[in-house]
Every structure is written in structure tokens, then in C-alpha cells.
Amino acid sequence: MRELNIGGSTVPAIGLGTWHMGDSASTRADEIKAIQDGIAAGARVIDTAEMYGNGRSERLVGEAIKDMQRDDLFIIDKVLPSNASASRMEHSLDTSLKLVGTDYFDLYLYHWRGAVPLSETIATLQQLQQKGKLSIGGSQTSIFLIWKN
Template structure:
């Protein structure tokens, strides 16, 4: 299983995303089992956010991990821009912690930029860290200018990760942002790592992806995940409400793509040759 550093913690390179989970009573039990199955298979990172179902995802995660050793887990949560201020962040964080059933999160992300000055958000994140309510902090949906601005702020260089959309069909960040993050030693958290909607179908049904999958006796989903984490500094957080699929996702961390595999995929899904707008969903 591939691992990477998030701050001072080593974690598996495949985690569990929870976007769109917790919204339906009909699927709740199966979704909880999916999270637990993923943990049993070797994942210990769970990614959620206050925005996901207005706290319903956090509550689902809390139920799923209630009987699991907290020290084994690495919980990622996110604060909305409207709550990323000095007078609102702690209250919202306390609400998230209550829903999760824990007294701290391992990584707290500023979900995307809003009206609150970035310096104020960073100062408040650092305060939450000092209080022990978060172990580390980071950002999400930041492009290169945002990251450079962040690192120019006092304490900004303590950012533990940046979470952006990244998959084989959306490689725009490879042009400038991802190389810069590698130089700075800032890990990437890849959300939507197997794409979404119609785009997902286009990827998993593409002949090149299927051919590489056959070589590795793997599923197309697993190849897309193995591709996303290939650089050793990326955490992928696929979402699945199906226990078997969640286990298969985690097992993708065992796959190492060869140079020939990567060349075949690059031919069909080439690297960007110019700056692209940041892909946000």
C-alpha cells in the first residue's frame, strides 16, 4: 500500500471521500458499512466537510467510526468561506466535532476562498491548532496565485495540504500548480479522482484505461486511482457508498503503473501545454 506524509503523519495514499453521502435514509446503513469496510481494508483517512449535506455527511462519519480507535483514523474536515472568520470558525468547528463524535480533526481545510481576508483565516486556523481542536490545517480549491499569496503570509508556510479536483481527464493543475507544490513539499489531496457524471463514464470505458486494467487484473476505477497517486505525494479520496467498491478503491493503492502504462494513458489523455482554469465542482 502506497503511503505519503500529511504534515508529520504518514497515511495511506487512498482515503475515503464522503461527498453526497448521508443524504438518504434508505442508503444510510450501506454507506456506514462502506466506510467501515474501507477502514478494514486499510484506509484510515476520511474526508468530509460541513457543506456536505449541511452536516449530514459529518454525522454519518461520526456514526461509522463510533466504535473505531480514534488514534487509528485521520479525519479531514472543511470550513465554508462564510464561517472562515475569527468570530465564526470556532463555533462551526465545535459543531463539526460534535457531529463527528471527536474532540479534534487531523486536518482542517479552508474549503475555498471567500470574502474573509486570507490572513484572518490563517490566523484563526492557527488558533484552532493551538487550542488542540485541529492537528493540522490546509486549503482547498486553491490555484497557484492563491498558494503563493498564502505562503507570503505569516504562518502560511505551515499549510499541510491543498485539496483540488484532479483526475486523468482533468490534468490542468499539472501545468504549474502541481510542480510548484512538489517543489514546496505540499501534498495534493485529489478529489473526484475518477471524475464525475458523464466524464466518469468516458474514463472508465475508454479503451486505453481498460487495456491497462487488463494488464493489472484490475478494474478501470482502480487504474484511475493508481494513476492519481502515482507521484507519491498525492492522496486520492474516492467516494463510494458500496462496501465492495470501497474495498476495491483502497486496494488500488497496491497497484504500481509501469512507464508503458503511463505512456499509453498520456497518449490518450495528454498533459496540459498551457495554463488551464482551476477545475472546481
């Protein structure tokens, strides 16, 4: 199995994406089973975002993993650029955590660069870090946050 080193954590290189999951009540049971079957087959990374179905994907992931050992999973979530501000980011993060049903994300990404000044986003991230909610890492092309266990 190939593995990646992300923010000091080693995770399997193959994961489960959830874009468009949770959008239809008629496919919900099949989508939950697909996530659970993927994990049973060895996938440990689950990628979701607040924008995927306006939180419906996050809620679906939460339902799929509710009876699983959380420490066995590597969950990635993303903040929308419109929520990457001082007035909105903490609420956005807390909402996503509640929908997924966890008290931490292993990786929290800035989905893409938006209109909020980057300096405000960074300052907000630092404030969340000082509150003990996040540790901050990054690369030249993206800003990401690693949830502090």
C-alpha cells in the same frame, strides 16, 4: 501500500470520500457499512466537510466510526469560506467535531478561498492555535490546519 506525508503524519494514499453521503435516509445503512468495510479493507483516511449535506456526512462518519479506535484513523474535515471568519470559525470547528464524534481532526482544511479577508482567517487560525486547538501548516495553494493531538 503507498503512503503520503501530511503535516508530519504518514497516512495511506487511499482514503474514503463522503461527498453526497448522508443525504438519504434510505441509503444510510449502506453508506455506514461502506465506510466500515473500507476501513476493514485497509483504508485509514476519511474525508468529510461541513458542507457535505450540511453536516449530515459528518454525522454519518461519526456513526460509522463510533466503535473504532480513533487513533487508527486519519480524519480530514473542511471549513466553509463563509465560516472562516473571526465570528464563525471556532463555532464551525466545534460543531464539526461534535458531529463526527471526535475531539480532533488530523487535518482541517479551508475548503476554498472566499470573501472573508485572508488576514482575518489567518488571525482567527492563530487565535485557535493559541487556545491549543490547532497547529497551522500550509502550502502555496491551500491553507490547512492540523489538529493538535
